[in-house]
Amino acid sequence: MPVILAILSELYKNGFFNCNMKENKKVLVVAPLSPDTGSHESKLYDMISDEFDVKWISPASDLAKTQMSNVNILSKNYFLFAFQIRKIIKQWKPDLIHFHYIDHYKSIANFFRPVSTPMIATVWGSDIMKGPYESRLWKMSVANVLNTASAITCDASHSIYEINKIISGKKIIKKIFFGIQDSESLSRDNCKENIIYSSRGHLSRYNIDKIIVSFYEFQKKFPDWHLYISGVEDPVNTPLYKEMVNSFGIINKVKFLGFINSVENRNFMKKSKIFVSIPENDAVSVSLMEAICANCICFVSDLPANYELIVNGVNGIIVNDSSCAFQRFQEIDEHLMQKVNKKLREQLTFEESKEQLLTLYNQILLSQK
Template identity: 25%
Template sequence: MRILHILNHTRRLNGNVHAAVDLACAQVKLGHNVCMASGGGDFDRLLARNAVEVAFLDQERKPLALLKSLWTLRRLIRDWKPDIVHAHMMTSAVLSAPICRLSSTPLITTVHNAFEKSAVLMGLGTRVIAVSEAVGKSMQQRGISASKLHVVLNGTIGSARFEGRDRTPASLRGRSILFVGGLHPRKGLPDLLEAFRVAHEKYPESHLYIAGGGPFEAAYLQLATETGCANAITFVGAIDEPFPYMLAADIFVLPSHADPAPLVLSEAREAACAVIGTSVDGIPQLLGFGEAGILVPPRDPQTLAAVLCELLADPGKLDMWKARSQLHINNLTIERVARETLSIYKSVRSPGAETVSA
């Protein structure tokens, strides 16, 4: 099968990009011809190394640039002759839809961030992939028919991005708690800082590590100083490879207020951390609905603190949750994601397949 993926860019520190790059590389390994058209970025070399063709498609949101992009994409589809076009971002979907209609090429779209108002435009696809059951329900509520929606849960284990990765655990202090994510309100870091303040009072040997960058970094640094235990909180900064921290951490916490299907949870589970996540969006599904990780309410530092204290107080319980992180871990592989996605492609290419209007 010839598969053309469309992305705004291929820069790091963007979960949509990571998921699309992982998928493209996995599809090549399964024997398909794959091309990635985007504005370029950090992952272009990785794509080329994994035999994914790379095409430049500037998708800057300016009228003249978008008109030029339409022409470039039309020519690419005409010359490369894909069996499937797969768009991963709103601009990509809007650009692809008219050209796919003209060329009778099925358009698949993936909704990565359902909380964005523009996500409803992903309904332009012949089929729409939701990255978790929660995202699928959200898109149905916003008017996308169930007949064109398919859920393919995110997974990263076995990703080409991780080939040759350093598997040497980082050197962390005490009973270590780790957060990895962007430093902005949606990720709920202030809740974790408050929960850690409470837990640290009872277990002063505990230490919190925060890996990530973002617009609220200065504000969160100030919050950390106000906890009274700033010497037990380390801001690692934005790093390309947090896996060594995960390998060394005892507890991984994702206190998000909204998170469609965060890739970081499959990494934390692969590293065999005891995982705590909030019961929002796709997090419960990624944690086996509570079987492979502990679920707590969002925006509830006191409950989070109580769970942290339980794990810090009882090494046996901590080890139990580390072991439970491995339950059904094979469901989080990129190969499973690729195969499920390919089955959706085949459903719109098979003889007599119904074409669903947008």
Template identity: 25%
Template sequence: MSAGSTVNTPHLALLGDATSVHVQRWVREMQARGWRVSLVTARPQPIDGVAQTVLAPVVRSRDWLWRVGAARRALVALRPDLVHAHYVTSYGYLAARAHSAVGKPLVMTAWGTDLLVTPRQSALLRALTRWSLRRAQLVTGDSPDLLAVAAQLAPRVPRALIHWGVETSRFAPTPWADKPAAEAVSLRSWEPNYRIDVILRAFAQVRAVRPEARLHLLGGGSQEGALRSLVNDLALQDAVQFQGRLDDAGMAAVLARCKLSISVPQSDATSVSVLESMACGLAVIASDLPANRDWLPAEALVPAGDAAALAQRWLACLQDDAQAQQLGAQNAARIARDGDRRQQMDAMDTLYRRLLAGERLP
């Protein structure tokens, strides 16, 4: 163990956004497995039991280039046993540049856009992504298509399929008969990639046939103003509820009253919100993307950006309640079998400890 460790308590330095619920959950899961966790972040938020080193704010993508020195100084001061960066093209780049100063294993987790979109934007970004990945001793991702890109860019770096998983003790089915007849939810952020505008345009078509339908929008984001304007333009003010960012208990409460969850981003890896919706026994409509094909049947998938196809599928779910209930039950069973967060984090803990023991992963 390094000088930064206490007896039998390995020290993990995470690089990632403290504001991200996924990072917060990762921290808690590793604390529960006996790790001391420190966080290097450009977007701070208090997390119990975690010392944070706060980098200068990042406003533009190129700002990451100027945070390397601070990240290196942070890792030297922390003296961790293991370094783990979340999001390859931001914190992963910082870790690739800085972790050699402490001489400890480096893990990177790809989140989706960082490998599925960013490397395609320019030859320079592809080269930087490749360079960063090749400095890691392990790359994890939550879908096979994400890991396939990692394999193309860094074929010699070990890879592991680790998804975020669901806290099944909190996200669990509630009686179908107790739910209102026509309530749906989107858990996706109000950002361009997640196409909340498409959901709203489809919902307008649904309301023309089923005026009792209601839609809950969770997540929050930079497009809030534009989306509220669109709701007004579509005369949906009485049917759309902007819930914003909720904690797990709040999300579970909304999911408990809905029968349908909608997630139609343009690009995505495995979506935690899709898995949580499945765990709660909801029928799900999602973009026809490789990651969603791993979890959902073909009839649940629609072309990304196609409001008419989404509306058609949405109405089909409302018109055949028994079929929607059956799909929801199948979703819950799939998560119970393959989606428990504890299993995923146990697997990650094992990988961490193998790296600490000096093993070279396959």
């Protein structure tokens, strides 16, 4: 199999697959959708839209705008979604179907997928590490999709371990990062300030309250530091977090930025000395990859996926359950951190991820002939 992949990779580099592939091959993507042009979804679209005719399917969302064409927003109602996805698959007749973030919607769509149409499943993190442990029905949905996939992709070795616990038999499983576009620019011309930056959402599992409490203790000895919190706000949690900040008397040191676009996010990465991300469960997050490329000192949860990119005490700090202990940033040798991050950055490029994914697409399509 490695020999076949190597041959396909060389053929792709030399343009073998570029002969009107977009006109002839249709890919149906069933995945979440975000208005941010730097999101997982937009990166996937950028990877494949030049080579394939892409139709994007997503359950209804609070989507403000998207630069992607041929997007279909379907109903959140499972029964209506089933009717709509069945009609689209039957009429459009895709050559390949790609499911992202495995949940009940993907299981429903998989039910209407013709047996002759290959399918790739991409797990994100909580869909494989959390959902199956909390709901038997969720586990059944995930198992249904993964066991019928022609190939499975993920971005963490620990995800592969979780996948193998669910699937029966051997599958093609590839670790493919979403990749960071223009990763080199994140490391250039950075004028770091005394800022701790959090860009994760405000759902409870991201532990924003723990970050605020840790910063409150930290700023007592380091009063010239500030905490910036972006990410999708939560109608219940965000007001509570703001009240915490107010009650601690640090309202002048903490800024809630709300949901910001990818350009603004990159700017905060470039000027922040510390990046913090401490969710309860996760695969390799794009925000962590961006922070590494920007040479932030990364404070992250004690999760298996984080050990794939963070060397504790070298380019970041693995956080325990009690406190973020931000004062440990002083332990980091910045020169050594930058050397380690430079090597990591070479593995995290958008171009490398794109080549790996397109090679997999063509491998699966060729196997159907």
